[in-house]
Amino acid sequence: MKSRAPRLPRRRRSPIGAAASVLALAAGLAAPVAPAFAQDGPLSLIRDTEIEAILHQDADPLFVAAGLDPKVVQIHIVGDKDLNAFVAGGQNMFINTGLIVRAKNPNELIGVMAHETGHMAGGHLANSDIAGKQALATFLLTMGLAVAAAAGGAPDAAGALIYSSDYFATLTILSYTREQEARADQAAITYLERAGESPKGLVDFFDNFRYEEVFSGAKRYPFFQSHPISSERIEALRVRAQQQAHYGVTDAPEALAQHAIMVAKLKAFTNLPQQTFIDYPESDTSYPARYARAIAYYRDLQTDKAVKLTDALLAEQPENPYLWELKGQTLFEAGRAKQAEPAHRKSVELKPDAPLLHMNLGQTLLAEDDPKKLDEAIGEIRKSLFVESDNPFGWLLLSQAYDRKGEPGMARLAAAEEEFSLGQASEAKGFAMRARMQLPKNSPEWRRATDIVLVSKPSKADLQALAREGGVGG
Template identity: 40%
Template sequence: MPVILRRTRKAALVFLSAVIAFVPLGAAQAASVSIVRDAETEKMIRDYAVPIWRAAGLAPSAVEVHLVLDPNINAFVAGGQHLFINTGLITQVDTPMELYGVIAHETGHMAGGHLARGGEAMDKMALPYYASMIAGLGAIIAGAGDAGMAILAGGAQVAQRSVLAYSRQQEGSADQAGATYLQRAHLSGKGMLDLFEQFRDQEALSTTSQDPFVRSHPISEDRLASLEQRVKASPYYDTPDTPESIHEFKMVQAKLNGFVDDPSVTFNRYPKSDQSDFAHYGRAVAYHKMGANEKAQAELAPLISKMPDNPFLWELKGQIDYEGGQVEASIPSYRKAHELAPKEPQISLALGQAMLATDRKEYTKDALELLKQSIADDSGNPFAYYQLAIAYGKLNEIGMAELSTAQYYEGIGASRDAFGHAERAQKLLKTGSPEWVRAQDISIANQPKRD
C-alpha cells in the first residue's frame, strides 16, 4: 500500500496563477499536498513517460514524478522538470493511451520551458493591472468612488483576459508538441484526443462542477480541432494499447482504488463474483486496510500463483505481514520482491526496515547495505535516512547515525532539527572526511536565522 508524505512548497506565482495550466501548483504550493509513494505505480508512469521524454529531448533521469493523493483528475508540471499526477487521474481515465496522452501534453510544457516563461509573462501582464489599481485607488481617494471602482474592475478584466489568452496559447502549444512526441515514440495520440473531447463538454459547467483539469487546461473548439487534425495525421493513430499494458494499468488502478477508497466502496466495485486479477488485487488491499489480513492474503494467493515473477505482489504480501505484526514472516516475501526487482528503492527500503524491526543483530549489516542502496537509487525519500540512522545506531556508529538523522530532518523541512544533528555529527566524524563535509553543508544550509 502506498506511503503518504506531506509536502509544502512555497508559491512561485500569486498573481492570477490559478488559470495557468502549467502553474496549478500555485494552489497546491500555498497549502500542503499529500505525496504518495508507490513503486508499482511510479514504475508504470515512468515506463509510459520515458519514450515520450526522450522524444522531447529530455533526459529521463532529470525528470521527477510525484503522485499526488487527490481524487480529482489533474496533472501539472512545476519547478522545471517535476511532473505531478493526481491519483484521481490514474484511477478515472479509461485506458493507458489516455494517461500517456496527458503525460505527453505535460511534457510539452516542460520541453517548451512554459513554466519559466510563464513567470516572465505574468510579470508583464501584471503591470497594466497594477497601473489601473493605482489609478483607481487614486480616484477613490480623490472622491471619485464610482470612477475609481470602474477603473479597478476594468483593469482586472483586462488582466484576466490577457492571462486566459496566454494560457490557451500555451495549452495549444503543449498539445501540438505532445502529439509530436507521441508520434516520435511510435505511440497513438488518440487517448489524448479522446480525453480532451470528454473535458470539452465540462466547460459549460460552473467552475465548482468542473474537474480541476478543465479549469487549469482551458479547451477551446479551435484548440481541439487543431489537436484532432495533428493526431489523426500520425501513422500511429490506430495503434492500440497492448493487452499487457492494459492488464498492468488495471492492476494499478485496482491497487490505488483499494488504497484510496473506503473498503465498502472497493467491495462494491469488485464484488466477490468478480474473479479477475484486478478484483483480487483491490480486495486484498481493502481487507488489509480493515485489518483482515488472512482474507487479504487469501485474495493475493491466486495472483502470486499466476504471476510469481511480479515483485509488487510479493511486496504487498510482505507488507500485509509486516503491518499486521508478523515481522519475521514478512522478510521472505520482501526478499523475493527484492530478488525480482533489485533496483526498486522502495522495496530495498521495506526489506531493510523489516530486518531492523526484528532486533536480530545478524540482520543489521544487511539492512544497512539495503538502505544505502535504496538511497543511492532514490535520495529524495527522507524515511530511508530515518531507517539508516537506526541501522547506524544499532552498529554503534553514532556519528553516521547523527548525520543520517540530520539528512532525514532536512528532507522533511525541519531545519532546526537538521542543524542540531548536523552539528553533533561534525563533532563525532573525522574532520575533512566526505561525511564530515556533508554534515557541515547541512549545518550551514539549515543554520537558524538570527533576529
C-alpha cells in the same frame, strides 16, 4: 503503496502504512500566474513501485521524443480523486489518482502525459514569470491612468479604471495561458507521433470530460480550471490529430492489462475495503480483481485472507516482485516482521533496482530487533538512499539503526540528513554540529556534517565554533 510528499522543498515520505503526509505547494504571484502548473492547498502524494514503473513505461517514450532524459523526469502520484495533472518545480509531473482511474484506456492517459510533457519541454513553468510581470505591468499601468484621471479632475473615470485594473491584468494572464495550452497541444501530438502512439486519446479525453463538465453544474474538474479549453481548441486538436500516421493505432493487450492492474490497485488502496469488494466482487476472477481484493483484505486487517489470496496469485506469477512486496507489506503491518522478511527478500531479488523495495527489506530487518541483522538493515537502507538520497524516512530509519548499533555520531548525521531533506535548516544544522563532535575528524562523514552546517544558514557563532574545531578539515 506508501504515502509521501514530493521531491520539492520540505519533502517527506511517510513510513509504510502511515497516514498520507501533506505538503503545501505555493501557487504564485499577485494574479493567477501559470494555473496549469500549480495546485492550491495541500498535496497528499503516494509511492508505489509497480504503478510508477507502468507510468514511466507509458511516458518515457514521450520524454525521449521531447528531448528530455526519462531518468531525470520525476512522475509523482497525487492521492486525490479529482481529475487533474500538472507540472511543477522543473521536470516534475504530478498525476492525480482520480485522473488515472477515470482515464478510459492507456491512450487517454498517455495523451494527457504528452500534453504535460509539452508544458515541461516548452519551459512554460519558468516562462510563467514573464506572464506575471506582464500582468503586473498591466495592473500598474491601469492604476497609473486612474491616478492621472483623478488628478485631472475625472473621479468617475479614475474609479472605473481602479475597478477594472484586476480585470485587465487577468486578461493578460488568460491570453498567455491560452497560448501556452495551444502550444502544449501541438507539442503533445508531435511527441505522440514520434513515439508511435495515437493522439486520439488526448482528443477523446478533452472532448469527453469537457462535455461532461459543461453539462453538469455540480462538476468543476480542477484539470479544466487550470487547462481552460474551448470547442474551437478541441476541434483544432482533432483536425491535427487525424492527420497523423499513427492516429488509428490502438492500445496493445499488454498495455490494457497493465492499465487495469494500475486502476485496480489504486482503487483498492484509496477506497474503503467495502467499496473494493463491491467494485471487484468474488464473481470477478480476473487477475486485477483478485489483486484488488487481496489489497482490500490487507487494509481491512484480515491478514490471513490477504496472504492466502496473495499466495494464490504468486502460484500463478512466482516471479512477480510486486506480489512478493504486497505479501511482505501485509505481514509487516500485522506485526509479523520475521515472517515478512522472506517475502521482502524475494521482491528485492526479483527487482534489485527498486529503491523502495530495499527500503522495505531494511525496515523489516530493523523491526526484527535482532542485533545480528543490524548491519544488513543498514546496508539495505543505504542502497535505497543511494538512489533516492532525498527520502527523509530512509534517513530516519538509518538514524534509528545507528542508534541501536551504538554509533551516535552516525545516528546524528543521519538525523541531520533527514532534516536537511525536509528543508529544516535549523534542525539539520543542530544535528550536524552534534555529529561533528562524535565523528572522527576529517573522515568523509565528518566532512559531510560540516557541509550540512555550512549550507544550513550558520550563525556567526556556528562559524566560529567550526573554526575552533578545525573548520572544514584544515
